[in-house]
Amino acid sequence: MKVAVTGASGNIGSALVPALRADGHEIIRLVRRTPRTADEHRWDPEHRRIDPAVLADVDAVVNLAGASITPRPWTRAYEQRLLTSRVDSTATISEALAAVAADDPGRPRALLSGSGAGFYGDTADRLVTEDDPPGDDFIARMAVEWEAATAPAQEAGVRVVCLRTGLVLAPGAPLVRVLGLVFRLGLGGRIGSGRQYWPWIALADQIGAIRHLLAADVSGPVNLTAPSPATNAEFATTFARVLHRPAVLPVPGVLLTVALRDFARNGVVGGQRALPTRLQQSGYTFAETSLEGALRTAVGRD
DSSP states (O other), X not given: OEEEEESTTSHHHHHHHHHHHHTTOEEEEEESSOOOSXXXXXXXXXXXXXXXXGGTTOSEEEEOOSOOOXXXXXXXXXXXXXXXXXXXXXXXXXXXXXXXXXXXXXXXXXXXEEEEGGGGOOOTTOEEOTTSOOOSSHHHHHHHHHHHTTHHHHXXXXXXXXXXXXXXXXXXXXXXXXXXXXXXXXXXXXXXXXXXEEOEEEHHHHHHHHHHHHXXXXXXXXXXXXXXXXXXXXXXXXXXXXXXXXXXXXXXXXXXXXXXXXXXXXXXXXXXXXXXXXXXXXXXXXXXXXXXXXXXXXXXXX
């Protein structure tokens, strides 16, 4: 297949591109700067500009573009940046795919577009699948708008998959980097009650699932989460064991909520016990189902 990738320089994209090339796919990368290589093509999602001709002979687009969600104070301006970066990039790709589909309606095309497990809001210990409704906090509302931006492609007959990704455990990922430092300093511990579920996924399975979904007959939302979501307390205990550090200093949830707003309410103090129902039903087999194994790989101790 010929596959276009946005967000190719991020943690997921930088691992995905070589994996797809190893599978024999031809890859083009959409970049915001001046292209430096023959496989790069410029686009301007902030102003919703892209030459549809770039996608004319593309079989699929993997859209991973969007400002990184990081544990930092969440101002209204930062929330707007998170929202617009996702909606604008997705709408730009979706509208361009719709345009080329109109010119060549018989060609099968696919759009695998980023989303997040935060779509469901804070679900406490309730199991959630792709059939569950969205939450009502900022991250959930953002995910709803993010997925809705794929509508032009879907209406044009493009197969659209929304990748509701959990916490990706990858070397250099913000979660791994920040918590790794905290635990190495001996300051780690559960956050809040520790009973909230964190829907994690190993980088190998994030990449494997995308590779699988490029060819699978699947459309609509798909949870990219491991089949065994862990509580925050389990996560803290496991991370401490991997790093040979204590996990005895709980962090009061109220302090994080004041500083980080919806990031804390949804993704840190709250969470989602999300299951990868559609992914497994489509025939995908996970490479890593052990939280400890995934964390060891992420911190280089496998």
